Amino acid sequence: MATSDVLTELSKKALKDGIIGGVITLKRTAPDAAVHALITDMEMLEDVDSMIPYFPDNCANFIKRITKVAPPNKPILAILKPCEMRAVVELVKLVQIQNKNIIYATFDCYGTIARKDLKDKEIPKSQEFIKSVSDGKFELREICKSCDYIRSETADISYLTFEKDTLIVAQTETGKNFLEKLEVQFVESAPDKGLKSVLDIKLKAKTALYENLKSECSGTDNIFKTFAHCINCHNCMTNCPVCICKECFFESDAMDFEGDVFLDLASRKGGLRAPTDVMLFHIGRMAHMATSCVACGACEEACPEDIIVGQIFKWISENVQSIFEYKSGRDWEEELPLKTFREEELEPK
Amino acid sequence: MPDNFEPKIVGFFCNWCTSVAADMAGTSRMEYPANVRPIRVMCSGSVDPSYVIRALLSGADGVIIGGCHPGDCHYISGNFKARRRIAILRKIFETLGLEQERIYLEWISASEGRKFVQKITEFTEKLRKMGVSELSQNWES
Numbered sequence: 001m002a003t004s005d006v007l008t009e010l011s012k013k014a015l016k017d018g019i020i021g022g023v024i025t026l027k028r029t030a031p032d033a034a035v036h037a038l039i040t041d042m043e044m045l046e047d048v049d050s051m052i053p054y055f056p057d058n059c060a061n062f063i064k065r066i067t068k069v070a071p072p073n074k075p076i077l078a079i080l081k082p083c084e085m086r087a088v089v090e091l092v093k094l095v096q097i098q099n100k101n102i103i104y105a106t107f108d109c110y111g112t113i114a115r116k117d118l119k120d121k122e123i124p125k126s127q128e129f130i131k132s133v134s135d136g137k138f139e140l141r142e143i144c145k146s147c148d149y150i151r152s153e154t155a156d157i158s159y160l161t162f163e164k165d166t167l168i169v170a171q172t173e174t175g176k177n178f179l180e181k182l183e184v185q186f187v188e189s190a191p192d193k194g195l196k197s198v199l200d201i202k203l204k205a206k207t208a209l210y211e212n213l214k215s216e217c218s219g220t221d222n223i224f225k226t227f228a229h230c231i232n233c234h235n236c237m238t239n240c241p242v243c244i245c246k247e248c249f250f251e252s253d254a255m256d257f258e259g260d261v262f263l264d265l266a267s268r269k270g271g272l273r274a275p276t277d278v279m280l281f282h283i284g285r286m287a288h289m290a291t292s293c294v295a296c297g298a299c300e301e302a303c304p305e306d307i308i309v310g311q312i313f314k315w316i317s318e319n320v321q322s323i324f325e326y327k328s329g330r331d332w333e334e335e336l337p338l339k340t341f342r343e344e345e346l347e348p349k
Numbered sequence: 350m351p352d353n354f355e356p357k358i359v360g361f362f363c364n365w366c367t368s369v370a371a372d373m374a375g376t377s378r379m380e381y382p383a384n385v386r387p388i389r390v391m392c393s394g395s396v397d398p399s400y401v402i403r404a405l406l407s408g409a410d411g412v413i414i415g416g417c418h419p420g421d422c423h424y425i426s427g428n429f430k431a432r433r434r435i436a437i438l439r440k441i442f443e444t445l446g447l448e449q450e451r452i453y454l455e456w457i458s459a460s461e462g463r464k465f466v467q468k469i470t471e472f473t474e475k476l477r478k479m480g481v482s483e484l485s486q487n488w489e490s
């Protein structure tokens with residue numbers, strides 16, 4: 001059975017046996033669209049393909065919403081992509097998700113297709129997609145092409161595809177308990193088989209992407225050119241799973257001045273661009289959240305001007321996180337770089 | 350670049366150390382370049398990176414942040430946090446190909462009036478050599 005079918009069948013069984021109260025999964029709303037949905041009715045799971053190569057938003061946002069007031073009393077099974085799982089881990093560390101009664105399941109992710117590329121087409125079924133993704137039949141999102149986080153080690157359960165079989169891995173006690181109750185066969189550690197060759201390709205693509213960004217987007221002129229189309233809508237920020245401030249500094253009164261101040265700002269350089277503070281917003285946002293960026297590319301998908309903001313943030317955040325040998329969402333225990341410090345480090349030169 | 354280029358420097362100085370050191374330099378009648386526009390903050394840890402970015406985008410050629418020596422923070426660990434934040438900001442600048450040398454972090458205690466003068470002079474000299482900041486001149490910021 002294909003992995004996506006295994007996922008659906010097990011979700012149905014867990015619902016039927018009353019082990020869980022609901023399932024969070026991707027569900028189609030149109031041939032070219034799908035959304036994350038919390039499903040409690042088994043019949044609504046009938047045509048579900050949780051692994052379709054589609055990224056409507058980062059599901060961590062939905063889990064944050066569900067657990068915000070109080071986590072559910074009955075477990076919910078959340079089927080997530082590895083990048084969404086990374087965001088969940090970051091949000092738990094940032095005290096935004098109450099990590100109780102959510103069982104996280106992930107799968108090896110082969111990437112997703114950009115929403116704009118799917119317009120008026122059909123999202124391919126996951127089976128068909130996985131079969132021919134290595135032949136280059138599908139154009140992946142840039143950020144997926146170079147994603148080196150295709151398997152999550154933090155989720156409770158990992159569903160892995162091996163040739164025609166599906167291997168279920170319990171990665172935590174919660175996952176083990178769940179699978180035992182379900183009475184399905186599982187293993188407790190994932191074999192590496194097949195992963196390395198995919199990773200090698202992804203890492204090569206990543207190096208190429210960073211090289212390209214370095215030549216196209218670095219330096220004052222190139223940066224302004226990159227963000228030249230920005231309309232300062234803040235869609236990238238609202239869709240970002242780790243941009244969590246209730247009141248954003250860049251939407252606060254700190255951005256408002258008397259008319260005379262605007263005149264003064266304009267007269268310093270002969271003119272003032274509107275909307276104002278575009279560069280301040282982007283570089284400032286990097287400084288605020290680069291340590292937690294999970295490179296899911298939700299920002300880029302949300303950008304109405306097709307700015308490659310996701311690729312830039314991935315590039316910046318990987319460099320920033322490397323200062324602290326940190327990788328966002330990789331591990332439950334690693335401390336957030338901005339929450340801690342060492343007495344002897346980073347002395348200014 | 351004009352021969353008489355004088356860099357504009359914005360200084361964020363901790364209330365408990367560097368600001369006092371600046372006072373000390375003044376009362377001791379020591380001279381230092383008038384390029385720096387000091388802003389007194391309660392702690393170097395309260396300087397959000399976006400203040401630094403805004404200064405650099407709005408016409409400053411350099412930003413200097415002055416805090417207490419490690420271990421001496423009035424609020425116990427503010428300067429350690431500042432050190433991480435500035436390291437992050439400088440890394441972002443480095444990656445984006447912007448001049449991270451224009452961001453300067455220095456530990457200057459309340460008694461170090463002389464060090465204050467020396468560091469301001471040093472930074473001003475460095476910025477004079479670097480010339481006008483491209484970032485400060487772009488009107489699209």
